[in-house]
Amino acid sequence: MxxxxxxxxxxxxxxxxxxxxxxxxxxxxxxxxxxxxxxxxxxxxxxxxxxxxxxxxxxxxxxxxxxxxxxxxxxxxxxxxxxxxxxxxxxxxxxxxxxxxxxxxxxxxxxxxxxxxxxxxxxxxxxxxxxxxxxxxxxxxxxxxxxxxxxxxxxxxxxxxxxxxDINRFATVEYDKPYTNKEMGVLPAKLATIMVNLLGLKIGETIWDPFCGSGTIPLVALMNGYNVIGSDIDPEAVAGTKKNIEWLAADNKLNSVGVNIFQFDVLNPDSRTVRDLRRTTIKGVVCEPFMGPPQFKPLSQAKANKLLVGVEEMYKKLFETLEHIKLTDFKAVIVIPSYKTHNGWLTLSLNSIVSKKWRVDSNLVERDLHWKRSNSIIKRNIFVLSKKI
Ligand SMILES: C[S@@+](CC[C@H](N)C(=O)[O-])C[C@H]1O[C@@H](n2cnc3c(N)ncnc32)[C@H](O)[C@@H]1O
Structure with a gap:
């Protein structure tokens, strides 16, 4: 058919x-x-x-x-x-x-x-x-x-x-959840769903979002039947994500119940949490790091560079931790921002973030993937990475 x-x-x-x-x-x-x-x-x-x-x-x-x-x-x-x-x-x-x-x-x-x-x-x-x-x-x-x-x-x-x-499904996740933090930037629920789907996991497998914020990625992943690990440096985000998951569960909108949300600083990974992560069966990471507060006009080159250095540092550390956890058969779907500056768009090279052990998944991606709303100052570039065995 x-x-x-x-x-x-x-x-x-x-x-x-x-x-x-x-x-x-x-x-x-x-x-x-x-x-x-x-x-x-x-x-x-x-x-x-x-x-x-x-x-x-x-x-x-x-x-x-x-x-x-x-x-x-x-x-x-x-x-x-x-x-x-x-x-x-x-x-x-x-x-x-x-x-x-x-x-x-x-x-x-x-x-x-x-x-x-x-x-x-x-x-x-x-x-x-x-x-x-x-x-x-x-x-x-x-x-x-x-x-x-x-x-x-x-x-x-x-x-x-x-x-x-089902437009209501995405609107609920974006606008109705009890905890939100607009200053930190919130991922659109449709994009979060696409990113989770780009992992290509089987239902019941486990996803980790190390920058969970208000929990958009955990929420849409749970709705699609995946188990979720979520972490954030900010205790308020950790409590907020838990609250949002409870709210969605109370509404019977969750298809999965494997949830673990905790505080974790990607830049200073504590050995106990890394050891615990090693014992999990995480199959993929989906995340968007802190990319700066919402922007309404083009940035100076210096400001964009400062934000990009922050993103670079965060990802370098995250991928070091992932290698340390020694995961095999593993994928990551990540957002790397481009900022509109007075001198054009500025972004990061993937090579500055990940080692040669990672490759862009060419089965899925022929061209670079982007998510951009018209007139936006920040463009999200989406990368699907697999770890070479
Ligand atoms: C863009 S927000 C994530 C938004 C989230 N995807 C959502 O839709 O709500 C980035 C998050 O990264 C967290 N963060 C910043 N630095 C961090 C670090 N060193 N380790 C872990 N999380 C960090 C911030 O607290 C913030 O919640």
Whole structure:
């Protein structure tokens, strides 16, 4: 069966995330087709299994089943007599689809349904696409279906949406948790999810975030069924992360219960904690270090360099500790910042942080991965590193 996936704004990150999650969760043979606006996955897995896999992702807007003919989608209405449906159009010729054209297509589908004895109402997209909020709010997937038209290079095929991104899930982690510390910088929950997924671990394996802050990485990792070790130099962050995990657990949103959060200074690793870490079964590190307070205008070169020296020092020490823990079969997904200065962007070289024992995971990454919000002063560069055995 062919499935389509619609990536979010950072295509290369989303692509790497999907490759990672599919290869660690789908044992059977599968193939990808990568297009600029969508990705097709050819897999023997059932639509339910693909929807479950989709719900683990942070970098995708929707996914669905691909069809060659729109009638095949209508055949699946079965014996329902009343439905709600919607339409989204992905195309390289947007001018072909005016508002009235879109309404005509919706009316045609409504007529086809009527001829099959099904009464229906439709939701008109904003522009060419229904957004996740429209799909969720109108219960389109529960009460009917969303048809997706793919129209590229003069050829059309169709899709039926299986799942859309649960925006509330990310908003809850970002805005509703009891403890937050904006001065320290908080990782977006979608990016934290993508980073956890880039490790490509099996459910139940253990992840360590050594700069846990308010606990975004531990929270999303626990929600996806991983066990978590979290640490921070700041006792307030340690207590806050614990509080946030308890809050999420009380809401029954956690799929895992293996949690250990404690105080640890990466720059001065105490031998007792390092010994304890050696006894754990950590399979990967996911983290973002302190990158300075939020910035609203370009920095001076001196200030950016000072912040970068801090990040460099922190990572050098962290990777020394990781080597000391003697982990094998191990991965790290880390953020290295770039700062916008009056003289252009400044960043660090990976070689200044990690020894030759580490390599960038080339199975996942063809190009450098970035997460940048428009007009932001700090750009996050994401690196997926494996330890050579
Ligand atoms: C950018 S914040 C992490 C934010 C976190 N990912 C979140 O979303 O809330 C960086 C964290 O690194 C911690 N930190 C700074 N220096 C440290 C050190 N030497 N060892 C361990 N943690 C440190 C800070 O206390 C801060 O909580």
């Amino acid at each position: 062919k499935y389509f996936f619609i990536p979010g704004r950072n295509y290369d990150l989303s692509k790497a995330e999907l490759i990672s999650v599919v290869s660690s969760n789908i044992p059977s043979v599968h193939n990808f087709e990568f297009k600029p606006d969508y990705i097709v996955l050819d897999s023997k897995e059932t639509p339910d299994a693909i929807a479950r896999l989709f719900n683990r992702l942070g970098g995708f807007i929707s996914c669905g089943v691909r069809y060659d003919d729109i009638d095949l989608i209508l055949d699946e209405v079965g014996d329902r007599t009343k439905i709600t449906f919607g339409l989204s159009i992905y195309t390289d010729k947007a001018s072909k689809y005016s508002k009235s054209n879109i309404k005509d297509v919706l009316e045609q589908v409504k007529d086809l349904l009527k001829s099959r004895g099904v009464s229906s109402r439709y939701v008109i997209p904003n522009g060419l696409l229904l957004d996740s909020a429209q799909v969720i709010h109108n219960k389109i997937l529960e009460k009917g279906f969303e048809i997706v038209i793919f129209d590229y290079e003069g050829k059309q095929f169709y899709g039926k949406t299986l799942a859309v991104q």
